[in-house]
Amino acid sequence: MGRTHVDAVIVGAGWAGSIMAKELTEAGLSVIMLERGPERMTPVEGAYPESIDELRGAVRKRLFQNLSQSTVTIRNTMDQTALPYRQLAAFLPGEGVGGAGLHWSGVHFRVAPEDLRLRSSVIERYGEKFIPEGMNLQDYGVTYAELEPFFDKAEKVFGTSGEAYKVQGKIVGNGNVFSPDRSDNFPLQAMKDTFSASIFRDAAKNAGYHPYALPAANASRQYTNIYGCQMGPCNFCGYCSGYDCYLYSKASPNVNILPALRQDPGFTLIPNAHVLRVDLDSTKTKATGVTYLDTETREETSLSADLVILGAFQFNNVHLMLVSGIGKPYDPVSNTGTVGRNFVYQTITSSRVWLPSSTYTNQFVGAGGAGVAIDDFNSMNFDHGPLGFVGGSPVWVNQAGVKPIAAAIGAGGGGTPRWGSAYKNALINTYKHSLGIDAHGSNMAYRDVYLDLDPTWKDVYGQPLLRMTFTWKDNDIRMNQYVVSRIEPIARAMGATKMNLVHLNAGQPFDTRNYQTTHLGGGAIMGDNPQTSALNRYLQSWDVSNVFVIGSNAFPQGMGYNPTGMVAALAYWAAHHIRTTYLKSPGPLVKA
Amino acid sequence: MKWPLFIACFLGMGLTAEAAAQDSDKAIVEKGRYLAAASDCGACHSVHGQPEYSGGVSFSLPMGKIYSTNITPDPDHGIGRYTEAQFGQALRQGIRRDGATLYPAMPFLSYARLTDSDIHALFVYFRDGVKAVPVSAPKNQIPWPLSIRWPLTFWRWAFAPTPHKAIASTAGEFTDPLLARGAYLVEGPAHCGACHSPRAITMQEKALTAHDGSLYLAGGAPVDGWTPPSLRQENRTGLGRWSEEDIVSFLRTGRSNTGSVFGSMTSAVLHGTQKLTDSDLHAIAHYLKSLPPADQTQTPWTYDPTITDQLHKADLSSRGARIYVDRCAACHRTDGKGYPAVFPALAGNPVMMQSDAMSLVHIVQNGASLPAMTAAPSSITMPAFSHKLTDQQIADVVTFIRHAWGNNAAPVSAEDVRQFSKTMPPPDMADDAVSLN
Known part of the structure; x- marks a missing residue:
């Protein structure tokens, strides 16, 4: 019995996998996409009103990874013993068709061009000595100009709403003055400002900053994308993050790509298929296919494929590389190897501001991708010289909609009573009259922050868990403190009667118990040097050239922006080079 | 030198003829x-x-x-x-x-x-x-x-x-080739009249062609729980306000700016009309647009903002308004205009104003799904409400929709809804009746 053979097998049915599947079937390849979790169809599971049941959704984590089957272990420093992450809190990986692309909020950024060459940029401006000891600051090996067509394509697939600043060299609108030139406008006009965002816009402008509408993959009106897939318009119901959008207005693989892909006879989607490993030949330089477990029947199946695309969540891609033996595992002691290196996160703190009781912010209203931001403290947009740190944060009011249970749990925030009339008053006051302001910052890579296989803990399939060694470092703590200090005068100008400004404290370790962000990155990064990157600039493994690894695992640093737009552009970028170059002559696209 | 060439030509001709036959x-x-x-x-x-x-x-x-x-x-x-x-x-x-x-x-x-x-x-x-x-x-x-x-x-x-x-x-009805082609398709193979024309007590269609009179395609008796609407030019309950392009888009994708397909017609679009050429779809639409209204008494529908204004002022005193705002307005909007081609407009929609409310009630009870079509791969679903709303509530909300925004159809009672429940078709999603995505 021969193994089933396909031209390409894709691991993971999120954005990365779905984009690659669409591109490769368009190129005429037969494609099987394997998804660990269940099938999810917006017209079925996403139908109103069951889809917006908060208890099932955000509280019981309907769309998220089932940690009882497989998880990661976490420790802060190398001298500690890591323990399994048993309850979803700090970050929320998705599971099921659509992956994290189904439960995300929809903030859809491009990239700050300087972030792609952050090492070069910092050295040019501040000198090499400015980079702290132990920080693995690196360039991506790809430029914004090279990626621009793919950012543009992704926006046209996602139906992104936004306001441009510059299109083809001409200033066209009131968009982000720090944003780079675009070949075309956003496909949809920007989402409307919520009241909270509009007063932030005014206050930031008066303070001399440059507010702009967040680019949102929440459709501001109905839209049909380049695949013929339809979106309905967002009505600010507030159920984006953690939910499948019943209005079809939040972009997801399920709404924006899979309807078209499922009609392609060359495409097969297999849900409930947990990939155990990429199978390699004896030389370990060529993948022969993958082996997966049907999570319902517990039967193992091996597929033969010419091309293997890893498009799973960031750390699952790294895990698969490690358990399959693709590339050399990173060793922080000898500072050798690449797989697991440059594991990064984002440095995010959320502050809350209360306005007078005559002013209604109505926190139940919202859209996950909508809001107003300033980039004045992001990327290389300000002078780091006297501040002495690398990186930055956009600052924004992104009123995504506070759901009832979350509102009741959050109540009045820090230190207010947890019961009785004082609790109720604080809850009501907060729900009606407060707003959140986030510092959504970068996170640098360090020699002793990394991913490897845990020596002790295993998943239900008997494979070692991935181990995270992660904590906050002084550079990023000081960056966060600086940016949060800039929020205070803006909040005062907005008429704050009370503020709860939240920042990291010196020496504060990473705490997994509170949600921070799901924007994990790195671990299998792209670059131009096989000694310091696992992937070349086309996201192709340096070591196994018929394996491409698509996702935020490729980011050398955690950027201030949300990662999905960058992941989508990288997927289209890699797919373009597979289609135009690799398929004609399979092999390394860059000589090592 | 010449012989082989000749033979080759001869063989080639033979092959060509065979290939041509194939x-x-x-x-x-x-x-x-x-x-x-x-x-x-x-x-x-x-x-x-x-x-x-x-x-x-x-x-x-x-x-x-x-x-x-x-x-x-x-x-x-x-x-x-x-x-x-x-x-x-x-x-x-x-x-x-x-x-x-x-x-x-x-x-x-x-x-x-x-x-x-x-x-x-x-x-x-x-x-x-x-x-x-x-x-x-x-x-x-x-x-x-x-x-x-x-x-x-x-x-x-x-x-x-x-x-x-x-x-x-x-063949003798029209000299205009576009109308003639449309007539052939509609009256012949597409057999639209089988559902959309009224039938006599002896079950035969009362009219089989455009020239048989204005009962042709004037709306039929319920089929599988759905009441086929008129395809003639009645302003309110027919295709009077649908453009040729609306009809073409509807037949090609199951959705248009004026309405979306539901019920038994879904499979007619899925298996049939979506596969027709543009010119044939235009011929069909052109022909349908040529059929004068059977009911000459309908006043033209115009949008009436009274209800919209009430809802915008949070005035929910109209019968069914509260249910509409809670259950329907997220997609169909408080102004009843929906989002064309995604969530259909209810304001001015002929199905809302049919004298027989069976289709409307069944959509509310059972929901409806647009399946993936070749030219419109998104399946879009309206959920079912039969287990969330009582017969009285369904009657109220349907009555609300039937008289809001300039719509002028008769109210529906809880008893009507109870009667309609008996003919409720199976939900679209039951036994995989349509493919969703």
């Missing part, structure tokens, strides 16, 4: 495939998830349940033993190979209009282009004596036109 066979099969789509054979003879044309679709009639037959070329279970003449007789005259009369669920009164060359193409397609499937459809469940077929023959004699007459009457 090409023309292929062309006939393709023509037949297209006509089968235009005739919507699949809507009745194909079950989702089963081999194409292997039959088994059930039809609930007042006298019992009948099932569509296997029309694949299998000799024992399908129509493999039919000659072309027998095939033509079955399609155009409703006469089975054994001489018995087909139930008029088979629209032979319309197919009577099919030209000989189209019958030939269909015959070749069902012989060479369809895979034989050796399965039989379930037995019809019609109790004796209603199961006796010979009375059907008298019915056929009384009401079925001869093919010769039928072809001549449709």
